[in-house]
Amino acid sequence: MTTLTRRSVMGGAAAAGAALLTSAPSSSVQAAAPLSGQQAPGWYRYKVGSFEVTVATDGVNRFKFPDGFVTNRSREQLNAALAASYGQPGPDMIAIPYCPCVVNTGSRLVVIDTGTGEANFKNSKGAAGQFQANLKASGIDRGQVDVVVISHIHGDHINGLLAPDNKPAFPNAEIMVPAPEWKFFIDDGEMSRQSSDRMKGVFANFRRVFDALGRKVTQYEAGKEVVSGITAVATHGHTPGHMSHIVASGNSKVYVQADVTNLPIFVRNPDWHLMFDQDAQMAEATRRKVYDMLVAEKMMVQGFHYPFPGLAYIEKAGNGYREIPVPWSPVL
Amino acid sequence: MTTLTRRSVMGGAAAAGAALLTSAPSSSVQAAAPLSGQQAPGWYRYKVGSFEVTVATDGVNRFKFPDGFVTNRSREQLNAALAASYGQPGPDMIAIPYCPCVVNTGSRLVVIDTGTGEANFKNSKGAAGQFQANLKASGIDRGQVDVVVISHIHGDHINGLLAPDNKPAFPNAEIMVPAPEWKFFIDDGEMSRQSSDRMKGVFANFRRVFDALGRKVTQYEAGKEVVSGITAVATHGHTPGHMSHIVASGNSKVYVQADVTNLPIFVRNPDWHLMFDQDAQMAEATRRKVYDMLVAEKMMVQGFHYPFPGLAYIEKAGNGYREIPVPWSPVL
Secondary structure, eight states: OOOOOOOHHHHHHHHOOOOGTTTTOOHHOOOOOOEEEEEEHHHEEEEETEEEEEEEEOOEEEEETTTBBBBOHHHHHHHHHHHHHOOOTTTEEEEEEOOOEEESSSSSSSEETTTTTTHHHHTTTTOOOOOHHHHTTOOOOOOOOOOOEOOOOOOOHHHGBBOTSBBBSSOOOOOEEEEEHHHHHHHHHHHHHHOHHHHHHHHHHHHHHHHTTTTTEEEEETSSEEEEEEEEEEEEEEEEEEEEEEEEEEEEEEEEETSSSOOOHHHHOOOOOTTTTHHHHHHHHHHHHHHHHHHHHEEEEEEESSTTOOOOEEEEETTTTEEEEOOOSOOO | OOOHHHHHHHHHHHHHHHGGGGTOOOOHHOOOOOOOOOOOOOOOEEEETTEEEEEEEOOEEEOEEEETTTTTSHHHHHHHHHHHSSSSSOEEEHHHHHHHHEEEEESSSEEEOOOOOOOHHHHHSSSSHHHHHHHTTTOGGGGOOOEEEEEEEEEHHHHHGGGTTBBBBBOOOOEEHHHHHHHTTOOHHHHHHSSHHHHHHHHHHHHHHHHHEEEEEEEEEETSSEEEEEEEEEOTTTTTTEEEEEEEEEEHHHEEEEEEESHHEEEEEEEEBBOSSSSHHHHHHHHHHHHHHHHHHTOOEEETTTTTTTTEEEEEEETTTEEOOOOHHHHH
């Protein structure tokens, strides 16, 4: 530690005047660089054939999970799994990321799911509601978005359809919703038959968001392209009309799964039933079918609730699966 | 797909004049958003106690690996391991990331290792040599760096000490090099005893870089702090004086390992001897000792050759270990 640096000399000059230039001791004059306090903007881009996929995180929500959060496992079992998965906040707390993505097919700019909404940025003290800010950081103008494809109508997927003023967050975009999902949740009879507060809330939030949009949506069916190169796949169970999307260009594909699983701990434990799975048995059957296919086809999956950037390959592991994150590429 | 969007109408207006505003058909006027072609800047920040650690990737180098790249395993075994690890370019090719990092202790701004050098950006067509650009993107001014700590003198760790004009890349920084590393590589007798072209090249590159710096360095010893909060650890084997660094603040620690392992496949297979390990037996013993400690202490490791951002926890797995990437936090 004997080297006088040019900076320490210059720091000395600034602090004490030019007369001290040659004698300022290193230890007393070196100024501290300020701490930044800033995280990197949360976006990542990759190619699928000629398409560009941009993941722009909406953030991470931390909350105390209620009893029955995993309906067929105990609080202790969930706590043990969370502790073993690292990066989780601690007993009885869970951190869930949100990773919406955008596909530029070259002729259409397509958002798939929208996050918790900009209004939530303030409510969550910046923890979530980041999607629009990260989208902007990635160079994407919300006004250029042609289509917003919704996988299912839970709040963390649809709330971002609205700006804080309840105007459309993507002012020029067609909004596409799975036909069976729309049919179920638009049905006042279905709504009246709900007994749980949570499900009543899901119906109410659905109406809040889509009423603000004048219920102006395009319904889409499984097995068909929502836009050229993006095919809807029926992955019902989590909700009655839940859909996933295969983005394909050239020889390349990615499976945008939405909520086929939630966090990776549910990839490891596909038989664990999260309280958000409306038909838990169907959700589990869907999960195993999709994940067996991802393993067999060695297809990349884009996980809405995986840690950012949420892109992985899947392997079999024990009674379940393991996600292998795709290495970050520093070039596109 | 029946909804006319405001954008399609506006596109029509721009293309064909205001008179067509109400009749422009959606299909013919919707302009394509341009593909971006840009990757996100490659930096990520996390806290260690009150310190900020910023990882800024230098990029990824892809190359055809030579015979004997893993000295005690066949080409076929290496190819099989690379194929099983995903994200690798294919037979006989390997992709190796470089993840230098910067620690802001609040009173010192400390770069740990420097990447392949800015001059390499052009040579590699942008694949590597990105460290300075990503550092700048993260808001860090190279002129504010107080100290550069070098783990060992291989080119991908020291070449970034020089700007393309062979002037210091960190003009105001003290440069710290492990004392046993300096002693070995500065020794003309050691140089004269080298028989392999690779080792002759290592010595020559060492002289190229440090001669340009006037051999003006501070030598540091294992077991001592290089700056307050950053302690050098002897992890010899990869090179005679290879050092790692424990960054500690409050109750939090991260182990900045440098080349204790290279890619994660060598985490899985700690008994595989990479040709860059100068004393392969010592390197393996060091690797096992360090990784057993990381498992026992549940300490995070920052891997220079892990995929960006290179931060992970370590678990035992079979005869080796497995890295569990720390989930990306969208807030600092």
